[in-house]
Amino acid sequence: MDILKSRRRFLMQLAAAGTLLPLSSSGFAKYLLQETKEQPQLKVVFFVVPDGLAVDSYSGSAHNSDGLWFPKAARSADTDTGDFTLNLVSQELADYRSQSLYLQGLILGPGNIGHDGWKFVLRDTSGSKSSIDRVLGDAMPGTQPSHRSLFAGPHAGIDNTPWYVSWDDNKIRTPQQDPVRLNESVFGGTARAVRDLQVRNAHVFDPIRADIAELRGRLAGAQREKLVTHLDSLEQVVKDIEGAVPSDCGPLTLDQHPISSAQFRNQVQQSHHKVVAAALACGVTRVATVQIGRSAESLNILDVSASTNPHDCAHRYAGEREWRESRQWYVRQVKLFMDELAKYDDPHVPGDKLLKHTLVVLTSEMADGAPEHMVDMPLVLMGGASGLLNVGNGNGRYFNIKSQGDRSHWAKGSLVDMQRIWSTIALAAGTTVPYPGDVSPVTGIFSNVS
The missing domain is CATH 3.40.720 (Alkaline Phosphatase, subunit A)
Incomplete structure (x- = not known):
């Protein structure tokens, strides 16, 4: 019963986070890109x-x-x-x-x-x-x-x-x-103030993390693996929020x-x-x-x-x-x-x-x-x-x-x-593909690939 309550609280908090928190913002910050x-x-x-x-x-x-x-x-x-x-x-x-x-x-x-x-x-x-x-x-x-x-x-x-x-x-x-x-x-979310608010609001996930940690100790096997997967996804969302750079770009004006x-x-x-x-x-x-x-x-x-x-x-x-x-x-x-x-x-x-x-x-x-x-x-x-x-x-x-x-x-x-x-x-582009089979490059297409 406690586990069910924790799950219910977890889902409610996640829904609240989705309502209160735009999980993406836009553009690039000129001050941060100067070095590049x-x-x-x-x-x-x-x-x-x-x-x-x-x-x-x-x-x-x-x-x-x-x-x-x-x-x-x-x-x-x-x-x-x-x-x-x-x-x-x-x-x-x-x-x-x-x-x-x-x-x-x-x-x-x-x-x-x-x-x-x-x-x-x-x-x-x-x-x-x-x-x-x-x-x-x-x-x-x-x-x-x-x-x-x-x-x-x-x-x-x-x-x-x-x-x-x-x-x-x-x-x-x-x-x-x-x-x-x-x-x-x-x-x-283009303004710096909006981005700062997003980072502060990222802490809304803290109770969710606590719930997951509590549940993880009670579960085993496939259920535990699923929970760990959810936690990994949650951590990635938080990292994305904290890693976002504020922007000078504004939304486009589009006809609906x-x-x-x-x-x-x-x-x-x-x-x-x-x-x-x-x-x-x-x-x-x-x-x-x-x-x-x-x-x-x-x-x-x-x-x-x-x-x-x-x-x-x-x-x-x-x-x-x-x-x-x-x-x-x-x-x-x-x-x-x-x-x-x-x-x-x-x-x-x-x-x-x-x-x-x-x-x-x-x-x-x-x-x-x-x-x-x-x-x-x-x-x-x-x-x-x-x-x-x-x-x-x-x-x-x-x-x-x-x-x-x-x-x-x-x-x-x-x-x-x-x-x-x-x-x-x-x-x-400076990376590789994780594909099985023949992934040898085709020569003659890019100057940096032979």
């Missing part, structure tokens, strides 16, 4: 779009790689070149061609599990470890530890299908779907739109771009993931079709125009996000733009939405990336990495496992 000024600090954004990018042609067999995505090298024999033509879908990113590296020759996870690719896209091949955004977030935090890996989900899971691409070990992460709430979460309405799809998407870009520019976080919709997405894109949802467009049920324009719409959102990043100055290097020190990674949970396969995955790396990304000699770069393949496919031959790309990015 002029020291480039890489930022990384993962942008995941659903249902593939039409790597196969509209009519023809699967795995023909003659669709709308991959650039076309001027000479077919060239596997590493700046002399290429963007395709109908990749053309949406033409404004950023000079700082883009298009990769070809990748395979994701099992390669043939269709819409279940969301379980693997940012993770290891077995889908057992944290996604790369979480790995990087822990290794390269911003000034707000609670936002070490920001996860924005414009229209992701609004139909109550939680197919989310970011994972903390085997726990799926839920993105913030509403950009207004994301804005409040990131920029909700219904997030499940196709009518306001563009506006909600753009608001997410604004919050994520501002969070990076303020130093709140250095890692973010933007997941548009979900695999097999059902919310119509009115710019494309009012009667056919994006999933059916990807399956080519509505016709060739809808197939093409739906894929173009998704990639256009990435271009608009790049435009948003380009507006900001970098928070660490005076005189530099944010985009100069940001790496944006665009991919999907599958290669093509009609055959629903994950072979010859679309992936492009963009941005200045603090000079680390090898984008050629000013014209952008197309790089077919099949020669470095570690897996064999019956139709495509040698292919590179996607987890090796995440390993390569991690190494470029």
